[in-house]
Amino acid sequence: SKINLKDYQKPSFDVETVHLDIKLFEDYAQVNSTLKMVRQTIGDIVLFGESLELLSIIMNDKALTSEHYQQEDGKLTIYEAPDEVTLDIQVRICPQTNTALEGLYMAGSGDDTMFVTQCEPEGFRKITFYPDRPDVLAIFTTRLEADKRYPTLLANGNLVEAGEVADAPERHYAIWQDPTNKPSYLFACVIADLDVLTDSYTTSEGRDVLLEVYAKSADIDKCDVGMQALKDAMKWDEVNYGRAYDLDRYMIVAVSQFNMGAMENKGLNIFNTACVLSSPETTTDARSFSVKAIIAHEYFHNWTGNRITCRDWFQLCLKEGFTVYRDQSFSADQQSSAVQRIDDVATLRAHQFAEDAGPLAHPVRPESFVEINNFYTTTVYEKGAEIVRMIANTLGPDDFRKGTDEYFRRYDGQAVTVEDFLSALSITDDKIEDFIDWYRQPGTPVVSGSQTYDSAAQTLTITLNQQTRHVKGFDAPKPLPIPVATALFDKDSGAIVAEHMLLLDEATQTFVFENVASEPVVSLLRDFSAPVQLNYDYQDADLAFLLKHETNGFNRWQVTQMLVNRILLQSQGAKSSPDVYLEALAQTLPVLAADDAMLAARLLDIPSAQELASAIPQDYDPVLVKEQRDGLYQQVADKLKDQWATLYNDLPMQSYEDSAQARGIRALRNVVLDMALTANVEGAADWAQQQYDHASCMTERFGALKAMVNHQLPKANHYLTDFYKRFQANDLVIDLWFSVQAAADDVTPDVIKSLIAHTDFDWNTPNRVRSVIGAFSSQPTVLWTAEGLKMYTDVIKKLDDANPVLASRLLQVLARWNTLAEPRRQMAHEQLTDLRKNVSSKHVLESLESVLGA
Ligand code: ARG
Ligand code: ZN
Numbered sequence: 114s115k116i117n118l119k120d121y122q123k124p125s126f127d128v129e130t131v132h133l134d135i136k137l138f139e140d141y142a143q144v145n146s147t148l149k150m151v152r153q154t155i156g157d158i159v160l161f162g163e164s165l166e167l168l169s170i171i172m173n174d175k176a177l178t179s180e181h182y183q184q185e186d187g188k189l190t191i192y193e194a195p196d197e198v199t200l201d202i203q204v205r206i207c208p209q210t211n212t213a214l215e216g217l218y219m220a221g222s223g224d225d226t227m228f229v230t231q232c233e234p235e236g237f238r239k240i241t242f243y244p245d246r247p248d249v250l251a252i253f254t255t256r257l258e259a260d261k262r263y264p265t266l267l268a269n270g271n272l273v274e275a276g277e278v279a280d281a282p283e284r285h286y287a288i289w290q291d292p293t294n295k296p297s298y299l300f301a302c303v304i305a306d307l308d309v310l311t312d313s314y315t316t317s318e319g320r321d322v323l324l325e326v327y328a329k330s331a332d333i334d335k336c337d338v339g340m341q342a343l344k345d346a347m348k349w350d351e352v353n354y355g356r357a358y359d360l361d362r363y364m365i366v367a368v369s370q371f372n373m374g375a376m377e378n379k380g381l382n383i384f385n386t387a388c389v390l391s392s393p394e395t396t397t398d399a400r401s402f403s404v405k406a407i408i409a410h411e412y413f414h415n416w417t418g419n420r421i422t423c424r425d426w427f428q429l430c431l432k433e434g435f436t437v438y439r440d441q442s443f444s445a446d447q448q449s450s451a452v453q454r455i456d457d458v459a460t461l462r463a464h465q466f467a468e469d470a471g472p473l474a475h476p477v478r479p480e481s482f483v484e485i486n487n488f489y490t491t492t493v494y495e496k497g498a499e500i501v502r503m504i505a506n507t508l509g510p511d512d513f514r515k516g517t518d519e520y521f522r523r524y525d526g527q528a529v530t531v532e533d534f535l536s537a538l539s540i541t542d543d544k545i546e547d548f549i550d551w552y553r554q555p556g557t558p559v560v561s562g563s564q565t566y567d568s569a570a571q572t573l574t575i576t577l578n579q580q581t582r583h584v585k586g587f588d589a590p591k592p593l594p595i596p597v598a599t600a601l602f603d604k605d606s607g608a609i610v611a612e613h614m615l616l617l618d619e620a621t622q623t624f625v626f627e628n629v630a631s632e633p634v635v636s637l638l639r640d641f642s643a644p645v646q647l648n649y650d651y652q653d654a655d656l657a658f659l660l661k662h663e664t665n666g667f668n669r670w671q672v673t674q675m676l677v678n679r680i681l682l683q684s685q686g687a688k689s690s691p692d693v694y695l696e697a698l699a700q701t702l703p704v705l706a707a708d709d710a711m712l713a714a715r716l717l718d719i720p721s722a723q724e725l726a727s728a729i730p731q732d733y734d735p736v737l738v739k740e741q742r743d744g745l746y747q748q749v750a751d752k753l754k755d756q757w758a759t760l761y762n763d764l765p766m767q768s769y770e771d772s773a774q775a776r777g778i779r780a781l782r783n784v785v786l787d788m789a790l791t792a793n794v795e796g797a798a799d800w801a802q803q804q805y806d807h808a809s810c811m812t813e814r815f816g817a818l819k820a821m822v823n824h825q826l827p828k829a830n831h832y833l834t835d836f837y838k839r840f841q842a843n844d845l846v847i848d849l850w851f852s853v854q855a856a857a858d859d860v861t862p863d864v865i866k867s868l869i870a871h872t873d874f875d876w877n878t879p880n881r882v883r884s885v886i887g888a889f890s891s892q893p894t895v896l897w898t899a900e901g902l903k904m905y906t907d908v909i910k911k912l913d914d915a916n917p918v919l920a921s922r923l924l925q926v927l928a929r930w931n932t933l934a935e936p937r938r939q940m941a942h943e944q945l946t947d948l949r950k951n952v953s954s955k956h957v958l959e960s961l962e963s964v965l966g967a
Contacts, residue, residue: 114186117481118427124244125156126198128251133241135217137208137228137259137304142217145203146241148251152196160189160202161235162242164216168203170242189242202242212877212915216240217302220370222877225329227263227305229368229383233376234426234485237297247423248528250294258286259304265327267303269295269379271361291379293359294526296422301378303366308333312340314347316357322347328367328390331842338391338771339365339384342405346412349443354517356416365389365408369844370878372918373489374407377414384411387845387880393769393810395846398776405447410440416521424528426485430477430552431531433489434497438505441498448773451666452711458641458667459718461499465491466646467727469557471928472963474584478531478552483959486918487925492555499644500551503596504538506614506642512541547594547618554590556581560597560617561648566632573601573629578621579645594618598639600665601626607662614642634658639665653679653689657697666712673698673716681720681741682728691745695752702753706760711777714784719746722893732934735893750791757789761800769809776812783816790824798826805832815849823858847873848884855888862900865889876911879919890926897930897937899944906948909957917954924960 132147150158167184170177172191182191191200208228211218216239217230230236238245255268261283266275270291278284289302307327314322324343326336343363350356364381371385389408391401417439418432445453468474468491477497479488505513516538523537531552539545562577577597581590597615602608610633615624634655638647656672663669676697679689698716705713722742726733750757764782767775786804789797801817808814818836821829833850840846851868854860868874868885875881886908895901905927912920930941942965949961 115481115483118425118478119480121425121427123154124159124246124249125152125154126150126158126194126244127153128244128249130252130254131243132254132256133300134256135240135258135302137257137263140209141205141207143203143205144241145201146243148198148200148202148243150194150198150200152194152198158191158194158198158200159244160191160242161187161238161245162189162204163187163238164206164211165239165242166205167242168205169201170203171201173199187238204241206240211239213239213918214370214372214879214916215918218370220368227265227303227307227368228259229303229305229366230301230378231372231376231383232300232378233298234429235298237300240300243297245297247296247298247425250296250422250526250528252291252294253300254288254290255300255302256286256288257302257304258284261285263304263306265303265305265307265309267301267327267364267366267381269299269301269381291360293379293420295379295419296528299377299379299419299422301376301381301383303327303381303383305366307366310336310340312344314344314358314363316347317351318357320358320361322358322360323362325362326365326367326389328386332367332386332390335390335392335395336367338396338401339389339404339408342408343412345405345447346409346443349409349446350413350416350439353442354416354439354514354521356521358415359420363412365411369880372879372916375411377411377418379415379419382411384408385880387848390845393771395840395843396811397815397849398771398779398810398812401771402444402448402776406440406444409443410436413439413443420526421521421524422528424530426482426488427478427480428530429485429488430493430497430500431529431534433494434477434499435501435534437494437498438501441502448776449666449709449711451670452715452777454640454667455670455712455715457495457498458671461491461495461644463721463724463727465495465644466557467723467929468492468925469496469555470582470727470730472931472966473925473928473960474555476553476555476587480553484921484956486956487921487959490925496644500548503551503594503643504535504545504548506598507545507594507596507616508538508542513538515541516545544594550591550593554581554593555584555587556590558593558595558643558645559648560595560638560643560645562637563650564635566629568632571627571629573626573633573635575599575615575624575626575635576621577615577617577624579617580620592618592620595643595645597637598642599624600636600639601629601633602636602659602662603633604631604658607658609664634662636663636665636668638668638671640667641671647675651675653693657693660697660701660716666709669701670712670715670718674718674720677719677745678725678728680745681725681738683741685728691748695748698749699752699756703756703760706763706781709777710764710781711773714777714781717749717784717788719749721891723891726893726929726932729932731932733929733932734934735897735937739894747791750788753788754792754794757785757792757794757797760785761789766804766807766809766813779810779812779816783812783820786816787820787823790820790826798824798828801826802828802832811846811849815853819853822853825859844878844880848880851881851884852888855885856891858892860889860892860895862895862898862904865904876915879916882908882912882919882923886923887926890923897933897941899940902927902941902944906944909948910951913952913954913957917956920952920954921956921960924957924964928964930964 129149134145136143208217209219215236257266266287268289273288273290275287308330310326312324360380367386367389369386374388375384391404413436417435520537558579558581564575595617600609601611603610659672676694680691764778805817909920
């Protein structure tokens with residue numbers, strides 16, 4: 114059943130305090146709760162509960178029987194409640210068999226188990242009956258009791274008491290109290306046997322905070338990077354937003370079975386091991402950098418999400434969009450801001466643009482859903498962040514800070530909406546309220562334009578227009594406010610002659626630049642000032658000019674991407690020959706390599722096959738796209754064939770260092786190695802082996818392994834075996850081992866089958882499933898075959914009941930089946946229709962309806 118934003122109603126009862134008592138036993142847990150509730154408006158008490166065995170429910174000391182309440186569809190409704198109520202509820206749950214990884218669940222197996230929670234968005238209702246909605250804020254006290262085999266007992270807030278259980282010498286307990294009002298989705302607890310890395314931080318307000326990162330003893334040596342990132346993030350939020358931490362303790366717990374990246378539970382973050390553990394020997398630079406970003410993301414939620422939370426789940430982007438914008442800004446301060454922007458835009462284009470163009474398109478703030486878990490999407494997160502960025506850029510740093518200060522001042526301790534957010538941000542400029550349409554309207558706007566130069570008047574006129582596709586089920590799209598950062602470059606000197614932020618907020622607009630001495634080359638959408646597609650009537654030569662002269666590193670990358678798209682999307686009316694692109698690269702790369710290795714590495718980016726596919730609305734032929742893509746890659750490799758050896762040798766391996774420069778060198782070296790192998794440069798196979806054998810860190814070792822596998826070097830299998838043996842004990846590295854094989858250029862369904870049959874494959878560990886199935890889906894030529902798709906949909910079938918959140922996410926990858934050329938399209942349609950008969954979770958069914966409704 115669908116839930117609609119327009120039907121929002123305040124809860125009839127508020128919860129003031131909750132006492133939770135969770136006793137864990139061998140094969141179940143007993144959960145007793147005491148809720149003090151106060152009436153807000155007329156109406157019954159509505160509690161949510163799923164997969165619970167209700168033992169008793171007592172209201173104001175009177176046991177309730179079935180005539181006092183009704184239980185239906187995960188809702189428990191209590192009739193005729195007085196205005197002040199104390200509810201005592203007893204339930205039994207079974208965390209040991211909870212494979213959905215929502216609520217309280219067991220991770221691990223055999224002797225190596227731990228118990229953790231994931232409550233966002235609606236997991237708390239799998240722990241006990243509760244008004245499990247984000248606009249009900251309460252003070253939580255949590256008592257945990259378990260066997261002493263699990264010495265680590267953690268919950269939100271401050272530890273107030275711990276000890277042995279009377280009459281049960283093998284058991285112990287701990288009581289935690291969280292002084293802040295919070296919604297149930299921010300509840301967390303952990304029952305485990307973990308080691309801890311400890312540190313401290315003194316806030317700008319003078320509060321001493323104990324910092325703890327908990328992990329299995331074998332992993333505790335991989336927690337320093339995360340700890341440092343936490344301290345950096347705490348400082349950063351004080352400096353940039355005036356936000357200091359508000360409790361005496363901040364805990365992070367690493368768990369190997371987790372559906373998402375991490376979770377910002379108040380004072381007790383729970384992290385996927387992949388998103389918190391990092392060491393040079395076992396973690397690639399890219400992964401390690403994202404560990405820091407995710408630590409910062411969860412920390413920033415303490416203010417944007419926890420102190421100020423969402424009124425309802427339609428407002429998810431309120432906390433996620435803003436927090437992603439904040440973590441992107443944090444990351445931009447840790448490396449070159451151009452490269453950070455390139456990474457963020459590349460992700461946005463590859464995933465969000467595709468989502469917005471297909472059957473799963475939805476507004477940044479959806480207006481209806483069946484299962485909110487299906488809306489933790491790149492549209493909500495990344496497009497949501499882009500809207501905040503446009504607002505920040507429109508206001509400028511000072512007024513943006515005034516706006517965010519006002520937001521924190523006005524709404525601290527409340528559950529609010531996107532409108533509230535915009536109203537605070539618009540205190541210095543009420544045009545900011547116009548950005549609301551960005552939240553309401555799905556689809557990526559296409560901005561097209563052209564220029565005319567009048568040499569007599571010395572004016573340049575730029576005409577821009579915007580168009581957004583009309584998505585079925587929504588109102589006809591309106592023009593949006595689109596900031597277009599623009600610079601004019603003098604053709605002779607290459608210097609900037611004018612810079613301006615144009616605001617396109619009508620369907621078509623004309624902008625006139627005066628006193629322009631000669632016709633300039635115009636650079637638009639600098640730093641990607643808006644999440645739109647740009648079609649400007651550039652000549653290839655203009656783009657080559659910009660690659661050379663743009664001072665904005667992001668835009669240098671952007672013109673390479675425009676050139677590549679023009680070459681590769683011939684079937685969509687593109688018409689460029691690769692010559693200009695190849696020549697421009699050949700000129701730029703050697704210079705840039707010495708200057709900014711990371712940016713140089715990015716200039717060689719060619720969009721992935723899936724990203725290219727997302728620009729093809731019909732008759733998409735995966736084999737053809739792959740051929741063209743590989744063909745261009747080969748041309749680049751051949752064009753610079755004589756240079757790879759010099760480039761590679763100029764990037765010598767050094768002892769490991771975690772600086773932006775060292776990361777840039779490692780990234781470029783891996784790209785160059787792959788190019789050299791592609792061009793058949795003499796000796797390149799030896800470079801790969803040397804790089805593997807003498808690697809100082811995982812980036813070097815894995816880069817070499819990946820190149821050997823993708824180029825099917827004779828020694829590839831030998832090195833795969835070596836890699837496995839070296840890192841057998843480390844799950845996260847073994848994930849890499851699986852993924853490099855599953856995403857290999859020559860992968861076949863049989864390879865995937867054998868990986869699934871491997872003893873280390875585990876259906877209950879989402880990281881492992883993604884390392885094979887997720888990696889495999891990056892090869893469209895194999896995925897979109899009868900055998901490939903059968904295997905993929907079988908996986909969804911298998912996970913539908915056990916872990917519907919994961920199953921539904923995997924399904925979303927198939928959204929663009931409808932654009933395939935026949936006979937693949939028909940084949941995909943049959944398999945998806947068949948899948949519908951074999952699944953039952955509302956998660957998968959909702960996604961499948963959208964995907965098939967295309
Ligand atoms: N709020 C978390 C984050 O963005 C994500 C949790 C999502 N969990 C889920 N089951 N959908 O940091
Ligand atoms: Zn988040």
